[in-house]
Amino acid sequence: MKELLEKRPMKVILLGNNAIIRGAIEAGVQFVSTFPGTPASEIGDTFSALSKLGPQDFYFEYSTNEKTAMEAATGAAFSGLKSLVAMKHFGLNVASDSLLPVVYTGVGGAMVVMVADDPGCWSSAQTEQDTRYFSRMAHIPMLEPSDPQECKDFTKLAFEISDKFKIPVMIRTTTRVSHQQSIVSLSEIKGQKKVSQKDIKRGQFSTMPPNVLRMKKELFSKLAKISEVSEKSVANKVDGLKKKNDSEFGIIASGVSYLYAKEILKELGIDVPVLKLGFTNPLPRLLIESFIKNFKKVLIVEEIEPFLEEQVAAIAKDVNPEIKIFGSELPKIGELKPEYIKALITRILGIKQEFDFKKHQKDFNKIELIKRFPNLCPGCPYWLVFSGIKKAVQVASRQAAKDVVFGGDIGCYMLSGCPPHNIQDWLISMGSSIGISHGVKKSTDKKVISIIGDSTFFHAGIPALINTVFNKSNPLIIILENSTTGMTGHQPHPGVGKTGSGEETVSLSLENMVRACGVKNLKIIDPVNQEEFINTIKEFLENKEVSVIIARRPCVLLGRR
Amino acid sequence: MNKDFNIIIVGTGGQGLITLLKILAEAAKINGFDVKTSELHGLSQRGGSVECHIRFGKKIYSPLVGAGDADLVLALEQNESLRAAYYGSKKKTIFLINKLSVFSLASIGKEMLPAQISGSLKNFSKKTILLNASDIVKKETGSIVTTGIFMLGFCAFKKIIPLKEKSIIKAIERVVPEKYLDLNRKIFKLSSKK
Numbered sequence: 211m212k213e214l215l216e217k218r219p220m221k222v223i224l225l226g227n228n229a230i231i232r233g234a235i236e237a238g239v240q241f242v243s244t245f246p247g248t249p250a251s252e253i254g255d256t257f258s259a260l261s262k263l264g265p266q267d268f269y270f271e272y273s274t275n276e277k278t279a280m281e282a283a284t285g286a287a288f289s290g291l292k293s294l295v296a297m298k299h300f301g302l303n304v305a306s307d308s309l310l311p312v313v314y315t316g317v318g319g320a321m322v323v324m325v326a327d328d329p330g331c332w333s334s335a336q337t338e339q340d341t342r343y344f345s346r347m348a349h350i351p352m353l354e355p356s357d358p359q360e361c362k363d364f365t366k367l368a369f370e371i372s373d374k375f376k377i378p379v380m381i382r383t384t385t386r387v388s389h390q391q392s393i394v395s396l397s398e399i400k401g402q403k404k405v406s407q408k409d410i411k412r413g414q415f416s417t418m419p420p421n422v423l424r425m426k427k428e429l430f431s432k433l434a435k436i437s438e439v440s441e442k443s444v445a446n447k448v449d450g451l452k453k454k455n456d457s458e459f460g461i462i463a464s465g466v467s468y469l470y471a472k473e474i475l476k477e478l479g480i481d482v483p484v485l486k487l488g489f490t491n492p493l494p495r496l497l498i499e500s501f502i503k504n505f506k507k508v509l510i511v512e513e514i515e516p517f518l519e520e521q522v523a524a525i526a527k528d529v530n531p532e533i534k535i536f537g538s539e540l541p542k543i544g545e546l547k548p549e550y551i552k553a554l555i556t557r558i559l560g561i562k563q564e565f566d567f568k569k570h571q572k573d574f575n576k577i578e579l580i581k582r583f584p585n586l587c588p589g590c591p592y593w594l595v596f597s598g599i600k601k602a603v604q605v606a607s608r609q610a611a612k613d614v615v616f617g618g619d620i621g622c623y624m625l626s627g628c629p630p631h632n633i634q635d636w637l638i639s640m641g642s643s644i645g646i647s648h649g650v651k652k653s654t655d656k657k658v659i660s661i662i663g664d665s666t667f668f669h670a671g672i673p674a675l676i677n678t679v680f681n682k683s684n685p686l687i688i689i690l691e692n693s694t695t696g697m698t699g700h701q702p703h704p705g706v707g708k709t710g711s712g713e714e715t716v717s718l719s720l721e722n723m724v725r726a727c728g729v730k731n732l733k734i735i736d737p738v739n740q741e742e743f744i745n746t747i748k749e750f751l752e753n754k755e756v757s758v759i760i761a762r763r764p765c766v767l768l769g770r771r
Numbered sequence: 772m773n774k775d776f777n778i779i780i781v782g783t784g785g786q787g788l789i790t791l792l793k794i795l796a797e798a799a800k801i802n803g804f805d806v807k808t809s810e811l812h813g814l815s816q817r818g819g820s821v822e823c824h825i826r827f828g829k830k831i832y833s834p835l836v837g838a839g840d841a842d843l844v845l846a847l848e849q850n851e852s853l854r855a856a857y858y859g860s861k862k863k864t865i866f867l868i869n870k871l872s873v874f875s876l877a878s879i880g881k882e883m884l885p886a887q888i889s890g891s892l893k894n895f896s897k898k899t900i901l902l903n904a905s906d907i908v909k910k911e912t913g914s915i916v917t918t919g920i921f922m923l924g925f926c927a928f929k930k931i932i933p934l935k936e937k938s939i940i941k942a943i944e945r946v947v948p949e950k951y952l953d954l955n956r957k958i959f960k961l962s963s964k965k
Binding site for chain 1: 783796809812820830837839854856860875877883894
């Protein structure tokens with residue numbers, strides 16, 4: 211980790227996320243905020259660890275959620291500093307409410323928004339969303355690195371663009387970029403000229419009509435200039451240029467998909483022109499035009515949604531309407547794999563393959579594999595919580611099957627939906643266990659039990675709880691207070707008493723928060739006291755008002771770290 | 772080495788796969804190769820199946836090994852070797868399997884005996900080696916945490932991996948925390964006698 215602060219140029223192996231950190235440090239980042247979420251978690255973890263090593267040139271914080279993280283970074287960038295905010299894709303859903311107007315207002319310093327997508331949902335419950343569409347909706351410039359070297363270089367570039375045009379710039383990765391390791395050439399860390407804070411001019415960043423439309427006009431003229439930057443950017447390049455003129459076929463790719471495509475071409479030993487797009491919003495339209503103009507066929511290699519394909523198809527209508535566009539044949543569900551691209555390229559070019567991929571898949575599918583669900587750790591207090599709930603409502607009984615529904619939320623305790631527990635009827639988004647349980651309770655005569663962790667409660671549970679009280683609903687909400695953010699690697703939250711840089715801070719009391727939301731039926735129970743826990747669940751399920759149980763017992767791993 | 776070398780490491784969460792991956796990547800770099808790896812963090816680790824990829828050679832683009840393209844599968848848990856069959860082929864893949872079966876309350880399916888596993892891998896492997904790595908390591912150290920290091924040593928001494936022993940030891944010294952170094956070096960060398 212210390213190599214991230216190494217001042218001299220050298221070659222080291224870095225994880226994509228750590229390379230982003232190095233890029234930010236080389237760019238002179240001064241303010242970093244985040245809420246943990248895999249595959250972006252290491253951004254916060256590493257900045258946190260670095261800031262515990264001693265005084266650094268940057269401030270770091272874990273914010274309470276992605277929206278407050280976005281706002282913190284915005285405040286820094288309004289004040290003339292260079293800020294970085296990092297999150298996973300769902301985090302941007304939460305933060306987008308603030309991001310979109312900040313793209314309009316612009317910033318006084320520079321601001322980079324790092325967002326990590328998770329194709330295949332390796333560590334993501336809710337959807338397989340493609341953040342690239344946000345860049346179009348928000349009009350935010352976007353860079354997509356393929357490997358750790360580009361993670362570092364593009365982050366630096368993002369700060370340059372942001373600083374020049376006073377606009378937030380997005381770095382978008384995927385799991386296989388963020389969690390890819392390879393050799394990175396570090397540049398020198400120069401003694402940064404400290405950017406001093408700038409005064410915010412009166413009204414400078416206030417939207418509101420008629421300002422908002424004037425700001426949109428300014429944004430569009432910035433984007434026109436940024437399009438020119440995209441056309442000439444080193445982030446976009448054409449490989450195999452020599453053969454381009456006599457080739458009838460070319461490939462366009464971005465992100466990790468580019469690496470897969472290049473690997474396949476290397477393996478097949480064929481030279482096909484490849485347009486590598488690293489600057490993917492705004493796209494370099496002229497570069498794409500000249501690339502596809504003389505081809506008969508083009509293959510777009512991209513993961514999840516046809517983000518590039520749709521835009522290339524629109525460009526092709528103008529410059530080469532006859533061109534055949536491939537890419538929609540690649541799966542749009544789950545991760546892209548090199549062999550899928552190989553199968554498509556060999557089909558397009560009519561290359562015979564010795565290795566029979568279809569037969570291989572068929573043979574593989576015949577093997578009986580153990581299905582392994584993720585597991586609660588041995589000694590985890592949630593074992594007691596889940597079994598207590600099941601005993602209280604006699605979950606195996608026919609009556610309970612009809613009468614009781616279970617709300618789930620985002621955290622380790624979403625394993626309540628896996629064997630051997632199986633008590634989770636919905637899992638939607640941070641805080642939604644409470645929000646939805648209110649709607650279910652209002653609409654049915656079911657008993658509703660929702661579980662939510664402490665960090666997630668601080669993140670987005672509080673407004674939902676207030677709504678539940680305000681609108682006179684009566685679900686039973688069990689808050690699991692384990693005094694940490696367990697699933698993403700034990701980051702602190704507002705109830706812990708420590709900040710992300712290890713400083714002492716106030717520890718917010720969950721019971722005070724819950725009471726302040728207007729909840730009258732509240733008990734704090736250590737789930738080790740099973741009898742009390744079970745009896746309270748039974749009792750609270752009969753209440754006419756919202757009831758909350760705080761199941762208090764620290765994460766079993768806390769003492770071991 | 773003219774061709775790229777592709778390794779898949781499989782096991783279950785908590786077996787130290789990512790440390791093993793880091794050591795291999797460092798060793799490849801020390802040997803002058805280009806190298807890329809891919810790993811998964813977060814919930815996927817929590818007791819579930821874990822699968823890491825590492826590729827090294829003159830110029831590496833993809834961090835992922837393709838279907839049927841693995842030169843070596845290191846399985847730290849025996850049943851998981853079957854999941855890695857996707858990356859195996861009769862033409863070139865060696866499977867080195869630790870004889871250890873992990874099956875928890877959150878597992879569904881059937882545990883396989885080593886002989887059944889070898890049978891199922893026939894179509895996907897050139898050679899399958901079953902190793903009592905965890906047993907040997909446990910006897911020596913009282914714990915199975917260094918199983919991966921033992922298997923790595925086995926690969927180095929039997930020339931299954933085109934990386935020099937010296938570079939792997941150097942990589943271990945770079946990656947493993949100081950206080951566990953002697954233990955790891957000892958286990959690595961122990962494998963040469965098996």
